[in-house]
Amino acid sequence: MNRQIVRLFAFVVALFAVLIGFTSYWAVFDAKSLKGKEANARPLLEQQQIKRGRILAADGTVLAKSVAKGHGAGLRYVRRYPQGSLYGHPIGYSFVRQSDSEFEKFHNDELVGEESEFGSILEQLAGHNQEGDDIVTNLDPAAQQAAMSSLQEQGFGAVVAIDPSSGRVKALASNPPYDPNRIPYELEKLNANELETPLLDRATQGLWPPGSTFKVVTAAAGLDSGLITPETAFAAPSPLQVETRPLENDFNESFPPISLDTALTNSVNTWFAQLGQKLGEGTLFEYMDRFGFNSTPAIDLPSGQVYKSGVYEGNELLGPGDPVDIARVAMGQERLEVTPLQMAEVAAAVANRGRLMKPQIWSRVIDPDGRVVKRLDPSEYSQPIGARTAEELTTAMEGVVSEGTGTNAAIPGVAVAGKTGTAETPGNESCGGGEAENQAWFIGFAPAQDPQVAIAATVECTERFGNDAAAPIFRAVAEQILKDEGS
Amino acid sequence: MRALRAPARNRELLALIPVALLLSAGFAAVFAQENARLGNLSLVYGAYFLAVCLATHVYLRLRLPDADPYLFPLVALLTAFGLVMVYRIDESLARDQANWFVLGLVLFALTIHFLREYDVLERYRYTIAGAGLLLLLAPRLPGIGQQVNGAYLGVKLGPLAFQPAEFSKICLVVFLASYLREHREVLIVGARRVLGVTLPPLKHLGPLLVVWGASMLMLVFIRDLGSSLMFFAAFLALLYVATGRFSFVVIGMALFLLGAWFFASTVPHVHDRVEIWLNPYAEPEGNGYQILQSIFAQADGGLFGKGFGQALITIPGTHAALLPAAQTDTIYSLIVNELGLFGACAVILIYLLIAARGFKIALLADDGFSKLLATGLTAVFAIQAFVIVGGVTRVIPLTGVTLPFISYGGSSIVANFVLLALLLLISDRARREAAA
Numbered sequence: 001m002n003r004q005i006v007r008l009f010a011f012v013v014a015l016f017a018v019l020i021g022f023t024s025y026w027a028v029f030d031a032k033s034l035k036g037k038e039a040n041a042r043p044l045l046e047q048q049q050i051k052r053g054r055i056l057a058a059d060g061t062v063l064a065k066s067v068a069k070g071h072g073a074g075l076r077y078v079r080r081y082p083q084g085s086l087y088g089h090p091i092g093y094s095f096v097r098q099s100d101s102e103f104e105k106f107h108n109d110e111l112v113g114e115e116s117e118f119g120s121i122l123e124q125l126a127g128h129n130q131e132g133d134d135i136v137t138n139l140d141p142a143a144q145q146a147a148m149s150s151l152q153e154q155g156f157g158a159v160v161a162i163d164p165s166s167g168r169v170k171a172l173a174s175n176p177p178y179d180p181n182r183i184p185y186e187l188e189k190l191n192a193n194e195l196e197t198p199l200l201d202r203a204t205q206g207l208w209p210p211g212s213t214f215k216v217v218t219a220a221a222g223l224d225s226g227l228i229t230p231e232t233a234f235a236a237p238s239p240l241q242v243e244t245r246p247l248e249n250d251f252n253e254s255f256p257p258i259s260l261d262t263a264l265t266n267s268v269n270t271w272f273a274q275l276g277q278k279l280g281e282g283t284l285f286e287y288m289d290r291f292g293f294n295s296t297p298a299i300d301l302p303s304g305q306v307y308k309s310g311v312y313e314g315n316e317l318l319g320p321g322d323p324v325d326i327a328r329v330a331m332g333q334e335r336l337e338v339t340p341l342q343m344a345e346v347a348a349a350v351a352n353r354g355r356l357m358k359p360q361i362w363s364r365v366i367d368p369d370g371r372v373v374k375r376l377d378p379s380e381y382s383q384p385i386g387a388r389t390a391e392e393l394t395t396a397m398e399g400v401v402s403e404g405t406g407t408n409a410a411i412p413g414v415a416v417a418g419k420t421g422t423a424e425t426p427g428n429e430s431c432g433g434g435e436a437e438n439q440a441w442f443i444g445f446a447p448a449q450d451p452q453v454a455i456a457a458t459v460e461c462t463e464r465f466g467n468d469a470a471a472p473i474f475r476a477v478a479e480q481i482l483k484d485e486g487s
Numbered sequence: 488m489r490a491l492r493a494p495a496r497n498r499e500l501l502a503l504i505p506v507a508l509l510l511s512a513g514f515a516a517v518f519a520q521e522n523a524r525l526g527n528l529s530l531v532y533g534a535y536f537l538a539v540c541l542a543t544h545v546y547l548r549l550r551l552p553d554a555d556p557y558l559f560p561l562v563a564l565l566t567a568f569g570l571v572m573v574y575r576i577d578e579s580l581a582r583d584q585a586n587w588f589v590l591g592l593v594l595f596a597l598t599i600h601f602l603r604e605y606d607v608l609e610r611y612r613y614t615i616a617g618a619g620l621l622l623l624l625a626p627r628l629p630g631i632g633q634q635v636n637g638a639y640l641g642v643k644l645g646p647l648a649f650q651p652a653e654f655s656k657i658c659l660v661v662f663l664a665s666y667l668r669e670h671r672e673v674l675i676v677g678a679r680r681v682l683g684v685t686l687p688p689l690k691h692l693g694p695l696l697v698v699w700g701a702s703m704l705m706l707v708f709i710r711d712l713g714s715s716l717m718f719f720a721a722f723l724a725l726l727y728v729a730t731g732r733f734s735f736v737v738i739g740m741a742l743f744l745l746g747a748w749f750f751a752s753t754v755p756h757v758h759d760r761v762e763i764w765l766n767p768y769a770e771p772e773g774n775g776y777q778i779l780q781s782i783f784a785q786a787d788g789g790l791f792g793k794g795f796g797q798a799l800i801t802i803p804g805t806h807a808a809l810l811p812a813a814q815t816d817t818i819y820s821l822i823v824n825e826l827g828l829f830g831a832c833a834v835i836l837i838y839l840l841i842a843a844r845g846f847k848i849a850l851l852a853d854d855g856f857s858k859l860l861a862t863g864l865t866a867v868f869a870i871q872a873f874v875i876v877g878g879v880t881r882v883i884p885l886t887g888v889t890l891p892f893i894s895y896g897g898s899s900i901v902a903n904f905v906l907l908a909l910l911l912l913i914s915d916r917a918r919r920e921a922a923a
Contacts, residue, residue: 001858002850004728008862009846012869016839019873020832022880026785027828034786039771039779041809042787045799074803 276330418444713886
């Protein structure tokens with residue numbers, strides 16, 4: 001019988017080998033796919049057990065924190081947003097079931113303390129629970145509050161305020177806001193609200209025709225390419241036949257030969273239309289690219305939540321080879337659609353002597369022991385125009401605020417450079433019909449000779465013009481930031 | 488002869504020390520996880536455990552000086568490991584488990600005391616077989632039977648609740664070993680070839696068909712595929728060892744599969760078990776929950792596991808089970824989750840070593856009954872481990888069998904200590920005779 005016993009043992013060995021084989025398959029080889037199964041709640045539950053780092057404003061105000069619930073094996077963390085709806089954009093939210101968005105999503109790795117594989121194994125051996133790092137942002141609570149309050153006075157829209165020399169984002173607000181604390185209960189309702197779209201960050205995802213604010217880009221291209229100088233003058237008749245359709249100035253006013261200052265101060269449409277024609281598609285598109293158009297802005301938000309600005313045909317961006325009415329693009333019409341963030345970058349580049357810095361919301365990452373792990377090193381995105389062009393443009397933009405179409409942006413005792421814009425959006429369905437179909441804009445910076453802040457503000461579906469709806473927002477935010485800088 | 492005795496027990500003694508240390512370390516790990524401070528309570532538990540093991544060791548030294556020196560330390564290792572795992576799940580369950588461990592050792596000692604001449608079992612083989620069958624059917628008896636998860640496995644006699652299948656497996660092995668010892672010759676000699684297949688003689692086929700019938704009966708009455716499979720596999724193993732006819736095994740297997748297939752399509756509970764096994768994702772929140780969570784827990788463990796006390800058993804903040812029956816059926820999945828593939832391999836290796844020692848005893852024994860008894864006991868033990876580990880790893884349908892010495896459960900621990908006692912009794916005699 002001994003031979004059979006040995007064979008039986010061999011059979012048992014084979015059976016146990018099968019067990020080890022299956023265990024290896026589940027535990028190692030198929031583990032990744034199993035963790036991705038919808039029926040598997042473990043990855044989510046484990047995420048819940050990580051203490052996510054806080055998000056702070058520049059002055060230390062807590063914008064997001066994690067609070068513990070339960071204890072022992074039942075311990076889990078839930079996200080709280082003490083400032084409510086004020087920072088819903090751009091901070092976003094992070095919940096186990098509803099996933100995450102915006103800043104919370106982009107900086108997820110730092111916030112959950114995701115380190116190198118080797119580092120985390122060491123941490124686990126040492127018995128440390130995974131804990132996330134805190135992130136201090138550049139957001140200025142007073143400026144953010146001013147941005148949101150003034151937006152809410154004027155209507156739905158968005159404001160972006162950037163420190164032009166570093167790219168630090170001081171304020172970023174979108175109206176209507178939402179309260180991230182309510183996301184676990186109201187996400188579906190908020191998503192279903194197609195009329196107000198409160199979850200849409202209008203500062204980075206709102207695409208609207210820029211109207212006359214785009215004339216700054218056209219002027220920059222004209223000056224920087226050497227096509228014109230500040231003294232170059234030509235007549236601007238109204239109406240002007242462009243591509244078989246008449247183009248008019250405000251009040252159908254015709255101008256004798258005028259130079260850039262006058263043209264910008266009075267926002268003369270046919271002057272910029274002619275400049276656009278002289279520049280041609282190639283040059284204008286090249287300067288647009290330099291300012292960051294046709295690319296996703298390099299801000300620290302998820303690329304899916306930051307839209308490109310440019311000339312759109314449906315969902316496609318058009319380029320220099322495509323049939324576009326370049327004269328109307330030059331004055332901010334045609335199928336040109338831009339985000340407030342992109343227009344703030346245009347203002348910031350002019351303010352920073354032609355150097356465009358990457359806009360960044362984060363400032364530094366601090367580990368649970370209080371050490372600064374990473375610090376923002378401001379970096380240049382591009383240099384769209386020379387310093388001389390920037391100076392000449394600044395002078396022209398000062399005229400807009402001091403004696404032109406943007407007088408409501410003026411701050412007593414401070415030189416402000418800016419440009420208004422009012423794009424008519426007839427038939428804009430999101431405005432829900434009616435007369436209120438203007439897109440009001442203001443972009444600018446202050447103080448003009450030593451810019452501390454560059455801002456783009458826009459209000460959608462309004463009856464009013466840029467100077468009436470958007471310039472006051474600029475003024476409120478800029479005043480607040482200059483006050484903070486001065487103190 | 489003396490020269491052999493001392494080393495055997497000394498080796499056992501030496502092997503017990505690392506086991507007690509491991510238990511202490513395990514408790515220390517769980518303590519450290521739960522209380523964030525390291526008390527000396529873990530050492531106290533370790534000391535108690537070592538004391539109980541030493542008492543058993545001294546008893547073995549007196550009564551079975553020549554018995555296999557590794558079996559008891561290996562079993563102690565599994566028990567220690569089981570205690571730590573159960574403690575980590577629920578402190579009060581571990582207290583029960585510790586009591587059962589002591590009770591198991593008492594029955595272990597009593598078995599050794601009264602069955603020193605275990606050949607006596609042969610005389611009562613039909614009584615034992617009858618008792619075994621009665622035990623199996625007891626859960627269906629009105630008044631004392633209990634249904635657990637659709638299977639009839641429990642019996643409740645006043646305050647005493649137990650799972651009779653754990654004990655009846657020993658009865659069945661004793662009967663089969665005795666029966667086959669007597670009839671193996673005629674089964675071999677009388678066999679004839681029909682259509683190229685070697686069939687056992689018809690006259691002796693009867694009792695074998697009875698065993699097959701009993702297994703099928705279990706499927707219908709007990710409704711438990713796992714214990715049915717365990718019993719029948721042990722039977723086939725013994726039949727093969729006794730006769731050396733592989734064809735008998737094939738015929739038996741075919742009969743079992745045929746019967747299992749038939750009942751799987753007619754008995755709803757058995758049918759469900761097979762359905763879940765084949766399509767666990769059909770009802771991930773319903774019937775498929777346990778097996779899926781078992782596999783997810785393993786996926787969560789990876790190579791090294793999450794560490795003692797680190798895995799999720801309930802959904803945080805609730806009492807809802809994330810890993811259902813973690814202390815019994817799915818304890819292996821919890822082991823993979825916390826100790827990883829490496830920890831699980833270590834556990835399987837211990838079972839394999841126990842099987843190796845058990846079969847070694849069978850090889851050494853020189854009378855047919857001892858050989859077959861040792862083989863049968865070892866086989867049923869190894870197959871039980873396979874059925875439950877195979878169940879939670881989706882090798883076979885998941886059924887409610889315990890993982891011997893590790894799972895929470897009094898009947899399992901006590902019955903398996905009786906099984907161990909029988910193995911050591913056989914071993915003591917075999918090694919003494921081999922040395923003589």
